[in-house]
Amino acid sequence: MMSNKDECPKCKNTDFAEGTDFMPIKPLNSKFSTGSLKIYQFCLKCGEIISVRVENPGKFRGR
Ligand SMILES: [Zn+2]
Structure with missing residues (x-):
């Protein structure tokens, strides 16, 4: 956007x-990872999802 x-x-x-x-x-x-939740941001009027983000992206850092 x-x-x-x-x-x-x-x-x-x-x-x-x-x-x-x-x-x-x-x-x-x-x-076996617990992963991370997705956080949705959405419009309170029409419900359109504006963005989705991963709560703890650091968990996906390679090792
Ligand atoms: Zn809207």
């Missing part, structure tokens, strides 16, 4: 919330 202000691309609302589905994303090569 080019915009640097938080505005919903669908309805132009500027109120957002964050949540998770409690489904951890895991490293491909480490099936």
Whole structure:
């Protein structure tokens, strides 16, 4: 996204919330890892998901 202000691309609302589905994303090569939750940021008006990020990306750093 080019915009640097938080505005919903669908309805132009500027109120957002964050949540998770409690489904951890895991490293491909480490099936025993606990992984890390995904955090969704979504529009409070229309529900459009603005971004998804990994809560603890450091867990995926190679070793
Ligand atoms: Zn919206």
